[in-house]
Amino acid sequence: xxxxxxxxxxxxxxxxxxxxxxxxxxxxxxxxxxxxxxxxxxxxxxxxxxxxxxxxxxxxxxxxxxxxxxxxxxxxxxxxxxxxxxxxxxxxxxxxxxxxxxxxxxxxxxxxxxxxxxxxxxxxxxxxxxxxxxxxxxxxxxxxxxxxxxxxxxxxxxxxxxxxxxxxxxxxxxxxxxxxxxxxxxxxxxxxxxxxxxxxxxxxxxxxxxxxxxxxxxxxxxxxxxxxxxxxxxxxxxxxxxxxxxxxxxxxxxxxxxxxxxxxxxxxxxxxxxxxxxxxxxxxxxxxxxxxxxxxxxxxxxxxxxxxxxxxxxxxxxxxxxxxxxxxxxxxxxxxxxxxxxxxxxxxxxxxxxxxxxxxxxxxxxxxxxxxxxxxxxxxxxxxxxxxxxxxxxxxxxxxxxxxxxxxxxxxxxxxxxxxxxxxxxxxxxxxxxxxxxxxxxxxxxxxxxxxxxxxxxxxxxxxxxxxxxx
Amino acid sequence: xxxxxxxxxxxxxxxxxxxxxxxxxxxxxxxxxxxxxxxxxxxxxxxxxxxxxxxxxxxxxxxxxxxxxxxxxxxxxxxxxxxxxxxxxxxxxxxxxxxxxxxxxxxxxxxxxxxxxxxxxxxxxxxxxxxxxxxxxxxxxxxxxxxxxxxxxxxxxxxxxxxxxxxxxxxxxxxxxxxxxxxxxxxxxxxxxxxxxxxxxxxxxxxxxxxxxxxxxxxxxxxxxxxxxxxxxxxxxxxxxxxxxxxxxxxxxxxxxxxxxxxxxxxxxxxxxxxxxxxxxxxxxxxxxxxxxxxxxxxxxxxxxxxxxxxxxxxxxxxxxxxxxxxxxxxxxxxxxxxxxxxxxxxxxxxxxxxxxxxxxxxxxxxxxxxxxxxxxxxxxxxxxxxxxxxxxxxxxxxxxxxxxxxxxxxxxxxxxxxxxxxxxxxxxxxxxxxxxxxxxxxxxxxxxxxxxxxxxxxxxxxxxxxxxxx
Numbered sequence: 001x002x003x004x005x006x007x008x009x010x011x012x013x014x015x016x017x018x019x020x021x022x023x024x025x026x027x028x029x030x031x032x033x034x035x036x037x038x039x040x041x042x043x044x045x046x047x048x049x050x051x052x053x054x055x056x057x058x059x060x061x062x063x064x065x066x067x068x069x070x071x072x073x074x075x076x077x078x079x080x081x082x083x084x085x086x087x088x089x090x091x092x093x094x095x096x097x098x099x100x101x102x103x104x105x106x107x108x109x110x111x112x113x114x115x116x117x118x119x120x121x122x123x124x125x126x127x128x129x130x131x132x133x134x135x136x137x138x139x140x141x142x143x144x145x146x147x148x149x150x151x152x153x154x155x156x157x158x159x160x161x162x163x164x165x166x167x168x169x170x171x172x173x174x175x176x177x178x179x180x181x182x183x184x185x186x187x188x189x190x191x192x193x194x195x196x197x198x199x200x201x202x203x204x205x206x207x208x209x210x211x212x213x214x215x216x217x218x219x220x221x222x223x224x225x226x227x228x229x230x231x232x233x234x235x236x237x238x239x240x241x242x243x244x245x246x247x248x249x250x251x252x253x254x255x256x257x258x259x260x261x262x263x264x265x266x267x268x269x270x271x272x273x274x275x276x277x278x279x280x281x282x283x284x285x286x287x288x289x290x291x292x293x294x295x296x297x298x299x300x301x302x303x304x305x306x307x308x309x310x311x312x313x314x315x316x317x318x319x320x321x322x323x324x325x326x327x328x329x330x331x332x333x334x335x336x337x338x339x340x341x342x343x344x345x346x347x348x349x350x351x352x353x354x355x356x357x358x359x360x361x362x363x364x365x366x367x368x369x370x371x372x373x374x375x376x377x378x379x380x381x382x383x384x385x386x387x388x389x390x391x392x393x394x395x396x397x398x399x400x401x402x403x404x405x406x407x408x409x410x411x412x413x414x415x416x417x418x419x420x421x422x423x424x425x426x427x428x429x430x431x432x433x434x435x436x437x438x439x440x441x442x443x444x445x446x447x448x449x450x451x452x453x454x455x456x457x458x459x460x461x462x463x464x465x466x467x468x469x470x471x
Numbered sequence: 472x473x474x475x476x477x478x479x480x481x482x483x484x485x486x487x488x489x490x491x492x493x494x495x496x497x498x499x500x501x502x503x504x505x506x507x508x509x510x511x512x513x514x515x516x517x518x519x520x521x522x523x524x525x526x527x528x529x530x531x532x533x534x535x536x537x538x539x540x541x542x543x544x545x546x547x548x549x550x551x552x553x554x555x556x557x558x559x560x561x562x563x564x565x566x567x568x569x570x571x572x573x574x575x576x577x578x579x580x581x582x583x584x585x586x587x588x589x590x591x592x593x594x595x596x597x598x599x600x601x602x603x604x605x606x607x608x609x610x611x612x613x614x615x616x617x618x619x620x621x622x623x624x625x626x627x628x629x630x631x632x633x634x635x636x637x638x639x640x641x642x643x644x645x646x647x648x649x650x651x652x653x654x655x656x657x658x659x660x661x662x663x664x665x666x667x668x669x670x671x672x673x674x675x676x677x678x679x680x681x682x683x684x685x686x687x688x689x690x691x692x693x694x695x696x697x698x699x700x701x702x703x704x705x706x707x708x709x710x711x712x713x714x715x716x717x718x719x720x721x722x723x724x725x726x727x728x729x730x731x732x733x734x735x736x737x738x739x740x741x742x743x744x745x746x747x748x749x750x751x752x753x754x755x756x757x758x759x760x761x762x763x764x765x766x767x768x769x770x771x772x773x774x775x776x777x778x779x780x781x782x783x784x785x786x787x788x789x790x791x792x793x794x795x796x797x798x799x800x801x802x803x804x805x806x807x808x809x810x811x812x813x814x815x816x817x818x819x820x821x822x823x824x825x826x827x828x829x830x831x832x833x834x835x836x837x838x839x840x841x842x843x844x845x846x847x848x849x850x851x852x853x854x855x856x857x858x859x860x861x862x863x864x865x866x867x868x869x870x871x872x873x874x875x876x877x878x879x880x881x882x883x884x885x886x887x888x889x890x891x892x893x894x895x896x897x898x899x900x901x902x903x904x905x906x907x908x909x910x911x912x913x914x915x916x917x918x919x920x921x922x923x924x925x926x927x928x929x930x931x932x933x934x935x936x937x938x939x940x941x942x
Contacts, residue, residue: 036748043755055763062767076770079763097585097609101761105599113602117612118585119759121839121866122750122846125615125625129747137743145732240640240727244491244633247735251629256502259621262614263509270512271606273520275567275589278601279527345606352608380610 005168009176010183013150017184026142027188033138034192037131038090042199045089052081052100064425069415070401070408071327073424077105080393080430082112082386085377086203087210090196091132093378096124102390106327106398109338112387131196132372135189135218136365137254140225143185144246147229149239150177156238171466174234178462182226189222190215209437210375217375220451221368227458234465253365261359261366269351277341284337292333302329315412323413324406328399335395346384353380357446367450374444377434381443389432400427478664486672495633496676503622507684510577510618514688517572517588524589528567535563536899555898557891566592566883568908570872573863574690575698579620579855581864584612588869590876592908594884594891595817598769598824619684620858623706624851625742627677628713632734634669635717638662640727659940662721670714677706698861701917708925709854715929719936742851749845757838760831765824772823776816781805784815791818795892810891839866850928853921863912872910879908 017023059079066073080102088095099112117123127133151173154160163173193215200211228249233242272280286295293301306325307313315322360367373379410417441448486492538554541547553559570588587603615621639662685699720733776784785804788811789796804811846852859865886906890897 040751040755044751047755047758051758051761051763055761058763058767062770072774076774079766094609094613097607097612101763101766103599103766108601111602114762115585115609116754116759117582118604119835119838120842121582122746122842122852123582124747124750125621126743126747127613128754129744129751133747138739141735141739148728240637243728243731247731248633255625255629258614259617260502260505262611263505263617266608266611267509267512270516271608273517273523274587274603274605275520275524275527277606349608353610356610356614380608383609 005172006176006179009163009168009173010179013177013180014183017146017180023146023184023188026146030134030138030142030188031192033134034131034196037129037134038192038196041089041092041130044092045084045086048088048100049084052084055079055101056081060429063427065421066424067418067421069417070324070405070419071106071415073419074106074398074401077103078397079103080390082383083432085382085434086200086207087214087376088378089199090130091214091372091376091378092128092130093132093373093376094380094383095378096120096128098380098383102387102394104390104394104397106401107331107334109335109391109394112383112390132369132376135221136369136372139189139218139222140254140365141247141250143222143225144229144232144250145243146185147181147226148233148243148246150181150230151234152236152239152242153233169466170468171463174230174462174466177230178227181230182223185222185226186219189218193218206434206437210377210440213437214372214375217368217371217451220455221364224364224451224454224458227455227462231458231461231465234462253363257359257363258366258369261356261363265352265355265359268355269348271345271348277345281338281341284341285334289337289340295330295333298333299326299329302326318412320406321408321410321412321414322406324402324404324408328402328406331395331398331402339391349380349384354446357444360447360450361453364451364454367447367454371444371447371451374440374447379443381440382435385435386432390430393428393430397427474660475664478661479668482665482668486668492634495630496673499622499626499630500676500680502617502626503619503680504683506617506619506622507577507687509616510580511688513580513616514572514577517576521569521571521589524567524569528564531564532902535560536902539897539899539902552896555896557887557895557897560890560897560902561594561887564902564905566879566905566908568592568872568876568879568910570869570910573861573868573912574695575688575702575858575862576864577688577862578618578684578702579858579862579864580616580618581620581859581862582866582869583864584616586866586869586872588872590873592876592880592883594880594887595814596821596824596880597817598820619681620855620862623677623709623858624855627673627706627710628738628742628851630673631669631710631713631717632731632738634673635666635714635721636731636734637727638665638717639721639724639730659722659937663718666714666718666721670710674707674710677710678703681706697917698915701915702858702861704922705854705857705918705925708922708929709850712850712925712929712932715932715936719932719939722936722939741849745849746846746852750842753838753842753845757834757841759838760834762831765827765831768827769820769824772820776819776823779816779819781807781809781812784812784819785809786815787819788812788815791815792888792892795888798893814888814892850925853925857918857921860913861915868913871913875910876908879906882906 063078066076068076082098082100082102096116099115101114102112103110126137149156151160154163160173168176197208197211197215200207229242229246232245232249233239236242236245288294288298292298303315303322303326306318306322307315310318312318356366357370360370370379374381404419404423405417408417408419535554539551542551554563568590572583572588576583584605584607586605588605590603591600639658642658642661681703682699685695685702690698716737717734720730720737723730723733725733782805789799792814799811803809806812847856856865860868883906886904889895890901
């Protein structure tokens with residue numbers, strides 16, 4: 001059976017690459033760097049997990065072994081810690097910039113705190129050394145260096161003419177070359193990723209699925225750069241120009257453009273200052289919103305309502321502790337105004353993220369970076385999901401304590417009542433689950449579509465070249 | 472000399488005919504100008520936030536003054552009396568310390584996005600305050616600021632690489648390499664002359680862009696010529712360093728492609744690979760501690776100290792603040808929740824927290840010290856650190872601001888305590904005497920050591936290149 005010429009070209013290219021020292025050196029170097037990144041990533045993951053587990057059990061122990069007035073306990077409060085996702089060992093994403101602990105206490109709405117970046121004197125301009133950094137930054141560079149003379153080398157050496165004389169069409173050359181190169185580059189990327197999946201196996205199926213999608217994403221990312229490298233080689237006059245153009249493209253895509261896009265996003269949607277945010281929340285609480293009245297007016301109105309409900313004329317005559325009810329009423333209103341203002345800020349964060357997401361259509365690096373962080377659970381959306389869960393837990397937590405005080409049978413403004421340890425032990429524990437895959441893909445739809453579009457565009461560019469008379 | 476001038480003249484003519492050179496310089500120039508614009512926008516937003524903060528504080532002061540002045544009726548009189556109490560002034564007029572943006576803050580953002588530039592100060596510290604760090608989008612910060620510092624540290628070397636990698640191969644392509652190689656020094660002389668020309672052109676462009684940047688941003692009056700000289704000196708020696716690396720690589724007399732690959736690898740290694748790897752290792756061996764034990768200690772100490780007999784708390788306060796002994800009243804001060812017992816609580820808490828914070832701060836300092844010791848030899852890090860210090864956006868500027876805030880907190884306490892413990896009310900004249908915080912920046916000295924180091928490095932690399940040529 002006659003073997004298609006495309007396959008012959010691909011097979012020859014593959015054989016040439018395997019014989020070449022360059023691919024062996026580059027692959028060995030890449031695998032070494034990947035191994036080191038994976039090792040340090042796992043060490044970091046174990047360290048972070050250990051610290052958080054220790055902190056979690058410390059605060060849980062303190063919470064469950066107290067015998068205190070519920071309001072004192074509410075001030076004592078507790079701390080919640082963001083769970084560490086195993087994939088963060090490979091893709092630390094935004095973790096350095098994100099708070100890891102959340103304080104739960106009465107009267108105050110906190111934000112996640114203790115981001116590692118706040119103590120660091122060094123700002124990582126391109127992220128931490130990690131597997132994702134290598135795959136996103138270094139692999140495209142390797143690919144462009146490898147492919148720069150895929151066509152131009154043949155042209156300069158005269159072998160391209162020989163191929164054409166033998167009846168090999170442009171399209172067969174280009175597709176054969178692409179296939180040949182990717183059949184080597186693909187495994188160079190895939191093999192370490194498959195090996196690195198072994199430590200991930202004990203995790204649940206959702207994590208494994210995320211990892212699987214990450215592998216597919218990185219393979220697609222590598223394919224895009226393979227096709228682009230061959231395009232540069234075929235369309236430019238010599239190998240020198242192809243290499244220069246490839247490197248220029250790499251610099252623009254991975255170094256300059258992300259910062260430009262981030263700058264534009266920040267400029268277009270400027271966040272308010274912390275002072276303004278805090279002041280707006282305080283004013284909204286003190287003065288009230290939507291004709292609710294000021295804090296003291298709302299209190300008086302609420303008091304009248306409760307007194308009227310129970311048919312008494314003073315708080316001391318109420319069958320429950322009004323202090324607990326009043327504090328919960330105040331908590332509810334503060335939570336409402338805080339959440340409203342927070343939603344405004346989060347909308348701005350969303351707008352900025354959308355601008356970055358739109359940038360992904362112009363930049364495969366941005367697309368894959370966002371998808372990678374999204375799948376690894378180290379992006380902003382995952383952090384906000386934790387924050388919202390923690391906040392909801394906090395509100396419910398304080399409500400439980402206030403209502404216990406209200407129904408404790410103790411007198412108004414009396415703090416002699418102490419809830420036993422059993423009460424605190426039985427309170428709901430905080431749990432936070434990673435969002436399901438379909439939610440992630442919904443968040444990252446721009447990145448997914450951008451990667452597919454880029455693959456199609458790169459393939460289309462090669463196809464356009466193939467209909468020319470000569471490559 | 473004639474030969475040198477002849478080469479320069481030839482280069483000048485060639486230069487105007489090379490679109491790549493023009494294009495590269497133009498792209499670099501445009502990126503620089505946009506980076507300056509972005510930085511200016513951010514600083515302008517901060518200035519406006521400071522103005523709003525001051526306006527808010529002025530409004531609060533006006534409200535308090537108006538309440539204190541309104542003694543027209545009994546109700547007004549009671550409100551005025553209450554408002555003029557020291558604890559009410561502390562509550563309604565918390566003082567705000569502000570770190571204003573330095574003249575060059577727009578040119579190097581450093582850590583400015585992660586650290587509070589304003590602090591609310593009251594006469595006691597609870598150690599459980601809400602975060603005052605700026606609101607930021609971690610995705611944008613992870614992607615990184617596009618500021619002048621980034622352009623000079625990361626993009627300028629790429630421009631140098633683009634201008635110099637083909638210096639040797641150009642002679643080869645022109646057919647003059649074999650003639651010049653008869654006398655190796657001839658070829659080397661030509662290459663050096665070409666590099667000098669490119670260094671001068673690039674240096675001139677960089678100096679012009681720096682001057683433009685200084686002119687564009689509001690650096691204040693008088694114009695900071697010293698800072699401009701320091702900034703330009705650092706940029707010039709850094710440029711020289713990268714041209715010396717280019718000379719070394721070109722001395723290897725490899726093809727343009729190989730030279731380009733080597734230079735790009737140097738760029739990757741010196742600016743991304745080594746800093747990320749070294750800091751990743753430091754993070755593993757000197758991790759930032761979680762402040763869980765501090766939080767736990769604070770809560771416990773808070774309870775233990777709060778439950779101490781009022782007499783002990785009062786005596787503690789009297790020993791620490793003997794200035795207020797004259798107004799001590801034993802029978803009143805030893806009651807629960809008396810002013811002195813509460814002040815004694817905060818004083819003891821402050822002492823205990825200062826002790827427990829020291830080992831944690833020591834861990835953080837150790838991390839940053841080790842990190843600095845490892846990366847300070849890297850020219851890119853050195854330059855960026857220098858720029859950030861000049862812009863007062865490094866970690867140590869913000870720590871300095873924290874120290875000054877701590878001192879101011881004591882000043883505020885010293886202002887209000889005499890009123891508080893002598894049971895005196897403040898009057899309108901006292902409000903005009905309230906202490907005002909003024910941030911004192913670090914003086915900036917000419918970085919002789921750093922510039923000498925970069926010069927020595929450039930000279931050493933150049934000598935190595937010369938030695939290779941001679942061999």
